[in-house]
Amino acid sequence: MNWKYKLLIFTILVTAVVIFVKLPSQAGKNVESATNTVAAPIVNGEFTEYANGIIGIAPHGFAISKPVKEMLAQDPDALRSRALFVRTKEQKRAARLEKLRAQGLSEEEIEIDQINIRNARTIKKIVPGAGLAEGKFKDPLVDEGQKSFELQTMPTPSLTFRGASQIDNVAQGVSGVVPPDANGDVGPNHYVSAVNLVFKVFDKTGNVLAGPVLNNSLFQNLPAGDPCRITN
Structure with a gap:
């Protein structure tokens, strides 16, 4: 084998060894550097913001x-x-x-006004019975509400x-x-x-x-x- 080829093969082997050893070490440094950059908290006065989104507030007074x-x-x-x-x-x-x-309202109208003085103006006039279907109607859920249940009585307060x-x-x-x-x-x-x-x-x-x-x-x-x- 020509000495030139031997030299070339030797050079390639040495280069491969150097790369094999150097890359993991450099990769570890890069990861460590990136980790430190991400994890570094940001301090702004009494506020500290961490990488996970948590914000800490330092106490400024004790008493x-x-x-x-x-x-x-x-x-x-x-x-x-x-x-x-x-x-x-x-x-x-x-x-x-x-x-x-002074506006001529009856005492009954005045009483209604006093129940809710912020709702004195009539918004919608209601006509009793308007819109109801002919004949008697009974909600089927009424009977459900009339079933007997055991009453849960609240204890009497010991002091009020x-x-x-x-x-x-x-x-x-x-x-x-x-x-x-x-x-x-x-x-x-x-x-x-x-x-x-x-x-x-x-x-x-x-x-x-x-x-x-x-x-x-x-x-x-x-x-x-x-x-x-x-x-x-």
């Missing part, structure tokens, strides 16, 4: 609420605010009744009392919030009742132990300007 008994339980102008709220509401109702009577209400919002200088959003939870010794922007604490016999207190009172020890501290 312990002071005892509820030390929180302001009533706005200094609460009684005036409450009286103004109730009086204005009654005045509006009286003014509307006077206006309806009035919790927080709209008046408690007004007592803190907040105008009536509509509709009232009532929430509550019971513990071993107390019941906490909340409605919209305030909460009250009761004992197990219905006595008020604290409140009404504005919800943001729980966050007064957070840093100044924190939304939870300055808003409800």
Whole structure:
């Protein structure tokens, strides 16, 4: 065999060995580089966005609420605010009744109007009996509803009392919030009742132990300007 062919074969073998060893190593580096690029989280202030789509928010304030008994339980102008709220509401109702009577409406029509004052205008006139087929008709499902079933009686509550209400919002200088959003939870010794922007604490016999207190009172020890501290 010519020495040139031997040299060519030797060169090819050496090149093949180098490629065989180099490629897996380089591929591993490429995969590692790509993995690190994808997995690197994006940090933007207190927000951190991860590759899987999860966004983490770092806490920016830590505080312990002071005892509820030390929180302001009533706005200094609460009684005036409450009286103004109730009086204005009654005045509006009286003014509307006077206006309806001046329009010549009967007391029955006025009563219907008061059931839903936002639906005083007749949208569709209903003619009783219009569109019904001749003869008697009985829904076949009526009999199904008349079958006897065992009544499931709700147990009688062991204690009932009035919790927080709209008046408690007004007592803190907040105008009536509509509709009232009532929430509550019971513990071993107390019941906490909340409605919209305030909460009250009761004992197990219905006595008020604290409140009404504005919800943001729980966050007064957070840093100044924190939304939870300055808003409800």
